[in-house]
Amino acid sequence: xxxxxxxxxxxxxxxxxxxxxxxxxxxxxxxxxxxxxxxxxxxxxxxxxxxxxxxxxxxxxxxxxxxxxxxxxxxxxxxxxxxxxxxxxxxxxxxxxxxxxxxxxxxxxxxxxxxxxxxxxxxxxxxxxxxxxxxxxxxxxxxxxxxxxxxxxxxxxxxxxxxxxxxxxxxxxxxxxxxxxxxxxxxxxxxxxxxxxxxxxxxxxxxxxxxxxxxxxxxxxxxxxxxxxxxxxxxxxxxxxxxxxxxxxxxxxxxxxxxxxxxxxxxxxxxxxxxxxxxxxxxxxxxxxxxxxxxxxxxxxxxxxxxxxxxxxxxxxxxxxxxxxxxxxxxxxxxxxxxxxxxxxxxxxxxxxxxxxxxxxxxxxxxxxxxxxxxxxxxxxxxxxxxxxxxxxxxxxxxxxxxxxxxxxxxxxxxxxxxxxxxxxxxxxxxxxxxxxxxxxxxxxxxxxxxxxxxxxxxxxxxxxxxxxxxxxxxxxxxxxxxxxxxxxxxxxxxxxxxxxxxxxxxxxxxxxxxxxxxxxxxxxxxxxxxxxxxxxxxx
Numbered sequence: 430x431x432x433x434x435x436x437x438x439x440x441x442x443x444x445x446x447x448x449x450x451x452x453x454x455x456x457x458x459x460x461x462x463x464x465x466x467x468x469x470x471x472x473x474x475x476x477x478x479x480x481x482x483x484x485x486x487x488x489x490x491x492x493x494x495x496x497x498x499x500x501x502x503x504x505x506x507x508x509x510x511x512x513x514x515x516x517x518x519x520x521x522x523x524x525x526x527x528x529x530x531x532x533x534x535x536x537x538x539x540x541x542x543x544x545x546x547x548x549x550x551x552x553x554x555x556x557x558x559x560x561x562x563x564x565x566x567x568x569x570x571x572x573x574x575x576x577x578x579x580x581x582x583x584x585x586x587x588x589x590x591x592x593x594x595x596x597x598x599x600x601x602x603x604x605x606x607x608x609x610x611x612x613x614x615x616x617x618x619x620x621x622x623x624x625x626x627x628x629x630x631x632x633x634x635x636x637x638x639x640x641x642x643x644x645x646x647x648x649x650x651x652x653x654x655x656x657x658x659x660x661x662x663x664x665x666x667x668x669x670x671x672x673x674x675x676x677x678x679x680x681x682x683x684x685x686x687x688x689x690x691x692x693x694x695x696x697x698x699x700x701x702x703x704x705x706x707x708x709x710x711x712x713x714x715x716x717x718x719x720x721x722x723x724x725x726x727x728x729x730x731x732x733x734x735x736x737x738x739x740x741x742x743x744x745x746x747x748x749x750x751x752x753x754x755x756x757x758x759x760x761x762x763x764x765x766x767x768x769x770x771x772x773x774x775x776x777x778x779x780x781x782x783x784x785x786x787x788x789x790x791x792x793x794x795x796x797x798x799x800x801x802x803x804x805x806x807x808x809x810x811x812x813x814x815x816x817x818x819x820x821x822x823x824x825x826x827x828x829x830x831x832x833x834x835x836x837x838x839x840x841x842x843x844x845x846x847x848x849x850x851x852x853x854x855x856x857x858x859x860x861x862x863x864x865x866x867x868x869x870x871x872x873x874x875x876x877x878x879x880x881x882x883x884x885x886x887x888x889x890x891x892x893x894x895x896x897x898x899x900x901x902x903x904x905x906x907x908x909x910x911x912x913x914x915x916x917x918x919x920x921x922x923x924x925x926x927x928x929x930x931x932x933x934x935x936x937x938x939x940x941x942x943x944x945x946x947x948x949x950x951x952x953x954x955x956x957x958x959x960x961x962x963x964x965x966x967x968x969x
Contacts, residue, residue: 439553448550449480451536455552456484459531462494464566467527469500472508485515498569500524501579509576519573530562593713598705602632604692604713605684605704609637612646612686617727620652621679621696626661628704635661639669651676651730674734682708683723690715691723812939819864819943826899827856829865830890833872837880850883850905852876854890861899861965867940868965874937875903875961883907883958898946898964906958910950918950941965 442451456463467475475481488495495516500523501509512518528537536552553559595601609616616638620626629635642648647670654662654675665671678699685691690713697709714720834852861868872890879888886906893900910918919938941948941963948963 437553437555439555439558440551442550442552443548445548448538448548451550451552452480452484455529455531455534455536456488458534459488459493461532462496463488463529463531464496464563464570465527465529466498466524466566466569468524469502469505471499471527472501472505472512476508476511489515496566496570498524498566498573501576501583503583506580506583510580513576513580518576519570520576520579521569521573528562530559530566533559535559535562590716590718591714592716595711595713598708598711601692601694601708601711602704604711605634605694606632606637608684608686608690608692609634609641611690612638612641612648614646614687616641616646616648616687617683617685617724618648618650618652619676619679619683619727619730620650621682622699623653623655623657624699624702625682625696625707626652626658627702628707630661631702632704635665635671639665639671642670648672649674649727649731651727651734653678674731676730676734683727685720685723685727688720688724691720693723812936817939817943819867821862821864823860823862824865824868826859826861826892826901829861829863829868830854830872830892830901831856833869833876834890836869837873837876849885850880850888850907851886852888852890857892859892859894859899861967863944863965868944871937871940871963872901872903874933875963878933878961879903879905879907879958881907882909886958894967897967899967900962900964902960902962904953904958904960906953908958909952909956910959919948937963 442448465471475485485495496519497512497516498519498521499505499509501520509518526537528535534552534554535558536550538550595604618638620629626635638646638648638650649672651674652658654673662673666673679696681693681695683691683693692711692713694708694711696707698707701707831854834854838852876888876890883905884907888906889902889904891902891904919934921932921935938948945966946964948961950959950961952959
């Protein structure tokens, strides 16, 4: 049977011979593009049924564009991989039925056998039918995904992307709870306003996340923190490991778990304390691309908040430093001026040598303090500008340490400090290649620091070689390192002492690192005092 195109017609044909004849005539008349939709059995039939494979070959030989949509599964995967090299193949979940449409004709069958020709076919060249199915095919084509993407998902066990719009608020609440419980590694939570924390607390989500944080899940929450919710934030900070950052108000909230799923809910009633009343449409998805974008956005906000906190802290520390420095500068200057005035006002009879010596000692002691502060500030400037230069030479480690001890003990005498700590050191007879003056400065800073916190007790200095390094320790039996200052112990302006600017340990660490070494500190295990340890390479 030959179908004439003289007039529009729609036919139902029976029998394999008629079906094959119509199929061949249909594809023989295709001019530019062949569009085919087929169910999961289609790929195998096209590859294995001789008549179909011959039709496909003729299209290839004639240079006709070939587009095919099917559902790619594990069962038809190998046939789809073959087809992907012969046609432009796309995957669409749940495809049912089979139809083909060209520029002028349409044909379809309800049943397609995997290894046998079809026995029934519907054919039409009616313009309205053809246009309708061309539009349908183009619509499905835009929704379908490239075959290689689905093939990769199946072969590598990758879950397909999905986007689900949820309008049922109860379902959205249950989803939020489920995702919170499912987190194993990380949760990122962006809350749109201050009352959102109250809503999450009432829903039980925050307690779930708190439990997760105690089990190793890192939970980070960005939200506006105000008087309305600060009590909840403080409670969770004390009772869990949830990290909070103060953020701005937003139009929607976002929850991302393990970088694998996210839920985003629009905020329609900011004042409501009920989650189901506050939200509108909710989007739920596992799209990697979208998650990566949202995560990048979250991290950007988080880093911005952290930077702002650091800037605030830096500003606070700098203000404290200005106050401390002003005090430190005034402290030595006033006695210098005062003692000078006293000496000048003395009569010749009372200006005895002994009095003059005592007054001059006060002047000398305070001038040294002033000189040290000036030196510290200049060292900071050199360190931060990268212009600190070392004058290295071979020198005796024993000589450097013993001289540092003598300098500190003499300073204690000049300062009239009432301290009874003893300083012990056993010589080791080592030659090092270092800047002798700067190494002495390191030791003086560490010994002086130990004396500040050890009025009575013992300071032990030790040195040894191990693994190509010289290890030098200053151990004291004083009050130890305050827990509050531990995180910034070697930062500028870090101090808990009644005297000092908090620059010494920063400078000390910088000098050790300039020598290629390391510096660290820890409280002693017996609870008495602390130990500061630094290393120097044996070879520079």
